[in-house]
Amino acid sequence: xxxxxxxxxxxxxxxxxxxxxxxxxxxxxxxxxxxxxxxxxxxxxxxxxxxxxxxxxxxxxxxxxxxxxxxxxxxxxxxxxxxxxxxxxxxxxxxxxxxxxxxxxxxxxxxxxxxxxxxxxxxxxxxxxxxxxxxxxxxxxxxxxxxxxxxxxxxxxxxxxxxxxxxxxxxxxxxxxxxxxxxxxxxxxxxxxxxxxxxxxxxxxxxxxxxxxxxxxxxxxxxxxxxxxxxxxxxxxxxxxxxxxxxxxxxxxxxxxxxxxxxxxxxxxxxxxxxxxxxxxxxxxxxxxxxxxxxxxxxxxxxxxxxxxxxxxxxxxxxxxxxxxxxxxxxxxxxxxxxxxxxxxxxxxxxxxxxxxxxxxxxxxxxxxxxxxxxxxxxxxxxxxxxxxxxxxxxxxxxxxxxxxxxxxxxxxxxxxxxxxxxxxxxxxxxxxxxxxxxx
Numbered sequence: 001x002x003x004x005x006x007x008x009x010x011x012x013x014x015x016x017x018x019x020x021x022x023x024x025x026x027x028x029x030x031x032x033x034x035x036x037x038x039x040x041x042x043x044x045x046x047x048x049x050x051x052x053x054x055x056x057x058x059x060x061x062x063x064x065x066x067x068x069x070x071x072x073x074x075x076x077x078x079x080x081x082x083x084x085x086x087x088x089x090x091x092x093x094x095x096x097x098x099x100x101x102x103x104x105x106x107x108x109x110x111x112x113x114x115x116x117x118x119x120x121x122x123x124x125x126x127x128x129x130x131x132x133x134x135x136x137x138x139x140x141x142x143x144x145x146x147x148x149x150x151x152x153x154x155x156x157x158x159x160x161x162x163x164x165x166x167x168x169x170x171x172x173x174x175x176x177x178x179x180x181x182x183x184x185x186x187x188x189x190x191x192x193x194x195x196x197x198x199x200x201x202x203x204x205x206x207x208x209x210x211x212x213x214x215x216x217x218x219x220x221x222x223x224x225x226x227x228x229x230x231x232x233x234x235x236x237x238x239x240x241x242x243x244x245x246x247x248x249x250x251x252x253x254x255x256x257x258x259x260x261x262x263x264x265x266x267x268x269x270x271x272x273x274x275x276x277x278x279x280x281x282x283x284x285x286x287x288x289x290x291x292x293x294x295x296x297x298x299x300x301x302x303x304x305x306x307x308x309x310x311x312x313x314x315x316x317x318x319x320x321x322x323x324x325x326x327x328x329x330x331x332x333x334x335x336x337x338x339x340x341x342x343x344x345x346x347x348x349x350x351x352x353x354x355x356x357x358x359x360x361x362x363x364x365x366x367x368x369x370x371x372x373x374x375x376x377x378x379x380x381x382x383x384x385x386x387x388x389x390x391x392x393x394x395x396x397x398x399x400x401x402x403x404x405x406x407x408x409x410x411x412x413x414x415x416x417x418x419x420x421x422x423x424x425x426x427x428x429x430x431x432x433x434x435x436x437x438x439x440x
Contacts (some may be wrong), residue, residue, distance in 0.1 A: 048221030279323035304353035361385030
């Protein structure tokens with residue numbers, strides 16, 4: 001029986017970033033029955049980059065919340081709530097379930113839809129043989145790719161009984177797993193075998209003490225993008241040592257001016273960002289992205305800066321870094337890093353980067369490393385820690401001390417040829433070792 005519902009709007013999980021495929025509901029600001037207006041915040045959605053407020057697109061009433069606080073791994077486009085225009089229609093959605101949901105309450109959950117098949121008459125022996133294939137046909141119900149579909153109730157029941165969904169044969173629509181499948185599995189005694197295997201595994205790891213930490217959305221997406229980068233982008237690496245004595249002297253002088261005027265101190269990383277941006281302007285081939293049909297060369301120089309937080313790795317962007325002064329770059333880096341730590345970055349804070357700088361030298365003392373390219377960019381600079389070294393002097397028995405900072409450029413060879421990458425590093429090294437030229 002098809003239930004007719006009054007006019008309503010299904011609100012789907014929005015796509016809040018170019019790389020977002022699923023999201024989590026952090027919390028709802030509105031509850032069922034509340035009146036909502038255009039532009040009001042409905043809920044907070046945890047995306048692959050940050051936690052973003054989702055606003056209402058039209059006036060009405062929030063009739064039903066499908067995915068409540070803490071709901072996880074909701075696919076983009078999946079229905080999360082229902083709104084109606086008339087307040088009297090709210091009660092009619094008390095038991096509403098979206099058509100796409102795998103969960104169907106009542107008899108339809110335990111009894112899969114039957115398809116009538118017309119077959120020719122068979123002998124009694126053949127009839128006996130066909131007793132089991134019918135059940136086998138249900139077990140081999142088609143799945144969408146390798147992904148397992150299951151209703152929320154089935155997932156909850158499987159989780160409560162520690163049953164892996166991969167061991168269940170679904171009998172719901174398109175092979176989805178429903179509550180009856182879990183109950184049949186429990187009744188069949190297969191759970192006992194699973195428990196024995198689990199017990200054997202527990203015995204093997206009995207001496208280990210560990211904690212399983214659930215993946216955050218940002219960590220899952222970062223992992224998938226980095227895996228994609230290493231599998232599909234032909235990386236190569238170029239390393240040079242840069243003498244930073246003059247850079248440190250300039251920073252000391254600029255910070256004395258900043259302190260006298262009440263400004264914030266400038267870091268070595270701020271100077272590295274500025275030098276990177278100017279080098280990109282001088283060698284624009286490195287400020288590009290690969291596509292199957294063409295290489296896109298950007299006219300803006302937007303530098304992403306890697307920021308590590310308790311929630312994962314974020315890469316907010318310093319826009320038009322080649323045109324900004326050092327004090328403005330320093331201010332932008334500080335503000336974006338704070339927003340990243342508070343998990344409050346907006347899409348405009350991290351989208352549109354054309355090159356990335358990752359510095360593990362200053363904060364962590366890492367001597368030298370090779371960073372993974374952040375697609376669709378074609379280059380990333382890994383900055384190591386500066387160290388004093390003995391260098392030859394003018395005479396045979398003379399020497400002096402100098403500070404050197406190693407940097408490694410990771411390049412996409414489809415976009416940046418080796419000589420071009422070397423040219424960019426030469427330009428970068430020139431700005432670092434003669435920092436006054438950045439001020440021209």
